[in-house]
Amino acid sequence: MKKGIVLGLVIVAGLLVGCRRNNETPNSSTEETTVQSSSTQESSTASSQSSNQKSSESSESKPSSSSSASSSSSSSANSSEKSSEPAASTEPSSEPAGNTPNAAAELAAMHSELRLPTVTAPNQKALNIASALEVNHLSVLYYAMDQPLVMNHRQLNNETPFASYQITSYGSAAEAQAAVNYVVDQGGQAVDLGYNITGHMQGAAGSTYLNWQEGKWSLTVRGINSENQDPIPVAKEMVTYLEEGFLPVPKSVGQVTVDLGISGYQKAQVVWQEDETVYRVTHQDPVSALKTAVSVK
Numbered sequence: 383m384k385k386g387i388v389l390g391l392v393i394v395a396g397l398l399v400g401c402r403r404n405n406e407t408p409n410s411s412t413e414e415t416t417v418q419s420s421s422t423q424e425s426s427t428a429s430s431q432s433s434n435q436k437s438s439e440s441s442e443s444k445p446s447s448s449s450s451a452s453s454s455s456s457s458s459a460n461s462s463e464k465s466s467e468p469a470a471s472t473e474p475s476s477e478p479a480g481n482t483p484n485a486a487a488e489l490a491a492m493h494s495e496l497r498l499p500t501v502t503a504p505n506q507k508a509l510n511i512a513s514a515l516e517v518n519h520l521s522v523l524y525y526a527m528d529q530p531l532v533m534n535h536r537q538l539n540n541e542t543p544f545a546s547y548q549i550t551s552y553g554s555a556a557e558a559q560a561a562v563n564y565v566v567d568q569g570g571q572a573v574d575l576g577y578n579i580t581g582h583m584q585g586a587a588g589s590t591y592l593n594w595q596e597g598k599w600s601l602t603v604r605g606i607n608s609e610n611q612d613p614i615p616v617a618k619e620m621v622t623y624l625e626e627g628f629l630p631v632p633k634s635v636g637q638v639t640v641d642l643g644i645s646g647y648q649k650a651q652v653v654w655q656e657d658e659t660v661y662r663v664t665h666q667d668p669v670s671a672l673k674t675a676v677s678v679k
Contacts, residue, residue: 483531483533484530485509485511485532486501488532488533489522489533492513492533493513493515493520497661497678498522499547499674499677500677501547501674501677503525503526503527504526504667504670507526507528508527508528508530509524509525509530510525510535510541511524511525511533512525512534512535512538513533518550518552519549519550519551520548520549520550521546521547521548522547523543523546524547525541525542525544526544542646542647543647544666545647545664545666546648546662546664547661547663548662550659551659552658552659552660553658554658555633555634555655555657557658558655558656558657558659559634559635559655561653561655561660562632562634562636562653562654562660563639563653564600564635564636564637565593565600565602565637565639566600567591567593567602568582568593569582570583570584570585570591571584573592573617575594575614575617575618576618576622577621577622579594579596582594583613583614588608589604589605589607590604590605591603592605592614592617594617594621596621596629598632599635599636599637599654600635600636600637601620601637601640602638602639602640603616603617603668604639604640605642605643606642609643613640613642616640616668619668620638620640620668620669623669623672623673624672627672627673627676628676629652629675630654630656630675630678632656633657635654635655637653639653640668647666648664649665649667650664650667650668650671650672651663651671652664652671652672652675654675663675663678
């Protein structure tokens with residue numbers, strides 16, 4: 383009987399323990415679910431905060447649409463201000479209408495590196511100039527007119543020059559010297575030209591030639607017999623001027639030739655050589671030709 387009671391108590395105790403364990407299992411599952419849910423909520427909250435933070439940072443790093451519009455408007459305004467400024471003019475400014483043309487100044491400005499003479503128009507006329515520059519050769523023509531014109535004015539095509547100036551470069555000094563046409567003739571009648579200078583005069587082919595030397599220069603005056611042209615007075619006038627005016631010193635030789643039979647600007651020629659370069663002055667007046675050559679510096 384006692385054994386039966388004990389066995390019954392054991393069975394009852396076992397049933398109670400089993401029931402208790404069954405009641406504890408749902409609670410444990412609930413706790414795990416609660417933990418997982420809490421963890422998921424924290425993760426979601428952290429993700430949301432991170433997203434909000436990135437969004438905030440992105441908003442701070444990018445200008446607002448109003449700022450962009452303001453910047454764009456400012457840039458457009460600056461661009462508009464720059465485009466409204468006048469561009470620098472590349473056209474040369476025109477001279478005032480009241481300016482008087484000065485052909486000599488134009489020539490000097492155009493060929494500042496060259497040696498040019500000082501030329502004065504006769505009879506108080508205006509000096510006008512035409513010039514041409516070619517390979518190894520410069521040619522200048524001088525005109526005496528009533529009105530001054532700019533250099534190389536087309537009106538000069540209808541005018542006659544009173545003087546000229548040329549610079550020519552040759553391949554060698556020997557070629558340049560040959561181009562001078564240096565002439566020395568001490569035959570014929572001796573003529574006293576003054577200042578201890580003696581010339582020699584003789585006739586040939588209807589002309590009379592008077593020749594003399596001064597330094598490296600040889601000077602010749604030709605007269606036409608049929609025109610009763612006497613070379614002596616002109617030669618003496620030239621000698622007198624050369625006592626005060628000094629011709630350029632040639633490298634080798636220089637030649638002055640006056641042809642009384644010519645009335646144009648080539649009547650008197652002054653030619654001299656400097657190394658490979660030959661300078662040539664012509665003028666309608668012999669002494670003026672000398673003065674022009676003397677002015678070449």
